[in-house]
Amino acid sequence: MTDVFDIAIVGGGINGCGIARDAAGRGLKVYLCERDDLGGATSSASTKLLHGGLRYLEHYEFRLVREALQERETLWAIAPHIVKPLRFILPYAQGMRPKWLLRAGLFIYDHIGGREALPGTSTVNLSSGTFAQGLKNKVQTGYEYSDCWVEDARLVMLNARSAQQHGAAIHTRTSCTSARVESGVWTITLVDAKTGLQSEVRARTLVNAAGPWANEVATKMATRPPKGRVRLVQGSHIVVKKLYQHDRCFIFQNGDGRIVFAIPYENDFTLIGTTDRDFTGDLKNITASSEEIGYLCTAASSYFEQGITPQDIVWSYSGVRPLYDDGTEAAQAATRDYTLELDAGAGAPMLSIFGGKITTFRRLAEAALDKLTPFFSQTQQRTMSERKGWTAKACLPGGDFLPGAFSDQVQQLSARYPFLTASQARRLACYYGTQAAQLLGEARTAADLGLDFGAGLTQAEVDYMRRHEWAQTAEDVLWRRSKLGLRLNQQEKERLSQYMKAV
Numbered sequence: 001m002t003d004v005f006d007i008a009i010v011g012g013g014i015n016g017c018g019i020a021r022d023a024a025g026r027g028l029k030v031y032l033c034e035r036d037d038l039g040g041a042t043s044s045a046s047t048k049l050l051h052g053g054l055r056y057l058e059h060y061e062f063r064l065v066r067e068a069l070q071e072r073e074t075l076w077a078i079a080p081h082i083v084k085p086l087r088f089i090l091p092y093a094q095g096m097r098p099k100w101l102l103r104a105g106l107f108i109y110d111h112i113g114g115r116e117a118l119p120g121t122s123t124v125n126l127s128s129g130t131f132a133q134g135l136k137n138k139v140q141t142g143y144e145y146s147d148c149w150v151e152d153a154r155l156v157m158l159n160a161r162s163a164q165q166h167g168a169a170i171h172t173r174t175s176c177t178s179a180r181v182e183s184g185v186w187t188i189t190l191v192d193a194k195t196g197l198q199s200e201v202r203a204r205t206l207v208n209a210a211g212p213w214a215n216e217v218a219t220k221m222a223t224r225p226p227k228g229r230v231r232l233v234q235g236s237h238i239v240v241k242k243l244y245q246h247d248r249c250f251i252f253q254n255g256d257g258r259i260v261f262a263i264p265y266e267n268d269f270t271l272i273g274t275t276d277r278d279f280t281g282d283l284k285n286i287t288a289s290s291e292e293i294g295y296l297c298t299a300a301s302s303y304f305e306q307g308i309t310p311q312d313i314v315w316s317y318s319g320v321r322p323l324y325d326d327g328t329e330a331a332q333a334a335t336r337d338y339t340l341e342l343d344a345g346a347g348a349p350m351l352s353i354f355g356g357k358i359t360t361f362r363r364l365a366e367a368a369l370d371k372l373t374p375f376f377s378q379t380q381q382r383t384m385s386e387r388k389g390w391t392a393k394a395c396l397p398g399g400d401f402l403p404g405a406f407s408d409q410v411q412q413l414s415a416r417y418p419f420l421t422a423s424q425a426r427r428l429a430c431y432y433g434t435q436a437a438q439l440l441g442e443a444r445t446a447a448d449l450g451l452d453f454g455a456g457l458t459q460a461e462v463d464y465m466r467r468h469e470w471a472q473t474a475e476d477v478l479w480r481r482s483k484l485g486l487r488l489n490q491q492e493k494e495r496l497s498q499y500m501k502a503v
Contacts, residue, residue, distance in 0.1 A: 003201075006028040007020075007031070008032075010188075011210040012038040013038075013043040015356055017032070020159070021159045022362070022365040024166035024168040025166045027384070029167070033172075035175035038153075042322070044480050045318060046152045050359045051147035068357060069109070073118065074362070078392070078396055078399055082154050082155060084149050086147055086263075089124055089126070089131060089143070091250065115146070117404075118148075124144045126140055126142045127141075130246050131248055133246060136303060151430065154480075171190075174192055175191045177198075181348040186202065186206045186350075188206070204375065206348070207368065207372075212283050226352050226354075229325035232278065234321075236318040236319075238288065238316045252299060260274070260296060266483050272296050287316075288318040293313065324337070340353060341354065349372065351368055362391050399434075409433065419443075453496045453499070455492075457496070463503075474496045478496070
C-alpha cells in the first residue's frame with residue numbers, strides 16, 4: 001500500500017472510463033474500480049446514439065447541443081469501427097409541432113455544431129416510395145437529418161482498454177466500500193466480488209463516477225454529501241423483429257410532447273425507445289415496467305401499419321440516468337448536461353459527476369481534469385496542459401482507419417479469412433476493427449477457432465473477450481461485448497455459461 005495514485009475513480013461507466021483514459025494519457029497514475037462489469041448499468045442501456053439531441057433545443061440547451069454535435073464527428077474519426085453515420089427521418093404529423101418549427105430546429109441543428117462530413121437536412125416524401133414502407137398514411141412529409149450510431153458498451157470497454165494501455169489500473173468486480181482521508185490522501189477500501197478479499201489503495205484525488213449510485217458513494221462511503229440534488233430518470237427500450245427494410249431511422253412525435261426513436265438494430269430487428277420517467281425503485285432491479293412497454297408499443301403503433309404489442313418484444317432493457325436536479329417538473333425536460341461538483345475539503349479533493357450524455361463523455365473528461373489540475377504538482381500541471389485534447393485525435397483500439405472505410409476493413413478481413421461468413425466478418429470488423437486479426441490469429445478454417453457457441457460466436461472470440469475485455473460471465477459476452485444474446489437459443493446460452501464458469 002506504499003504507492004499513491006494521482007486519481008482513484010469509482011465507477012466503470014463511460015464517464016469513469018473516459019476520465020481514466022484522458023488522465024492516464026496525460027501522465028497521471030490512475031486507478032479505476034467497478035463493482036460489476038464495465039458499462040454494466042446506465043452506459044449500456046442507452047439508445048445507442050451519438051447525437052446532439054434535437055429535442056433539447058426546445059429547452060434552450062444550446063451549449064449542450066453544440067458540444068454534442070461537435071463530438072459526433074470527433075468520435076466517428078477515432079472509433080470508425082463502432083461508430084457509423086445514420087440518417088433520421090422526422091415525420092410531420094398533423095396536430096404536432098408545426099412545420100416551421102421543425103424546419104427552424106433542423107436549421108439550427110445543421111449549423112451550430114461544426115458539421116463537416118455528415119450530410120445536412122433534406123425533405124422526404126413519405127406518401128409513397130421506399131421510406132413510406134410500413135408507415136400509416138397519416139404522414140405524408142418528413143425531414144431527414146444526420147446523427148451517428150455507437151456500440152455503447154464497447155465504447156466504454158475500449159476507453160478502458162486505452163486507459164490500461166497508458167498505464168491505468170482497471171479493476172472490475174471490485175467494490176469500493178469506504179473512502180477516508182488520512183494525512184491529506186484518500187485511503188479507499190475495496191472488496192473483490194469473487195474472492196471476498198479486502199484491500200486498500202491510496203490516491204491524492206477521488207473521482208466519484210458511480211452513475212446512479214453517485215449520491216451513495218459521496219454520502220455513505222466518502223461521508224461528503226453533495227450540495228446538489230440528484231434526479232434519477234429511467235429510460236427503457238424494446239426490441240422487435242424488423243419493421244421495415246430500409247436503413248433509415250425514425251424519430252416520432254407523440255401527443256404528450258415526447259419523442260420516440262425507431263432504429264434498425266442488429267440487421268434483423270428494430271429498436272424502439274426511449275421513455276423518461278422519474279425512478280423511485282430499487283437500483284438493484286432496473287427493468288422496463290409494463291407501463292413503459294405499453295407506452296412504447298402504443299407510440300410506435302400510431303405510426304406503423306403493423307400494430308406492436310408486448311407479445312412482439314424479443315428483448316427489452318432499461319437504465320437509470322443520474323441527472324442533476326434542475327427543478328423541472330417533467331422528467332423529459334430535466335437537463336442532460338453534466339454537472340461536476342468539487343469538494344476540496346481537508347486538502348483531498350473529491351469530484352462527483354452528475355448527468356451527461358454518452359455523446360459528450362470525452363468533453364466531460366476534459367472538464368473533470370480541468371477541475372482537478374490545481375491539486376497536482378507544477379510539473380504534472382504542465383504535462384496535463386501540453387497533452388490536453390489528445391483524446392480527440394488518438395484512435396481507440398481497433399479504430400486506426402479512416403471514417404468511411406469500414407467496408408474496406410470488412411473486405412480485407414474476408415480476404416484474409418475466407419472461411420468467415422459475410423455476417424461474421426462484418427460483425428468482427430465492427431467490434432474489433434483492425435484488431436480482429438489478433439483474435440483470429442493464424443486460423444485457416446472455422447474449426448481452428450475452437451468451440452462454436454452459435455451465431456458465429458467462437459471459443460477464440462470468447463477467450464479474447466476474457467483476456468483483453470474484462471468479460472467474466474455469459475451476460476458480459478452476450479449483452480455487452482456483443483448483442484448475440486438476441487440470436488443464441490437457451491441451450492447455446494447455457495453452454496456458454498458453463499464454459500465461462502469452467503475456465
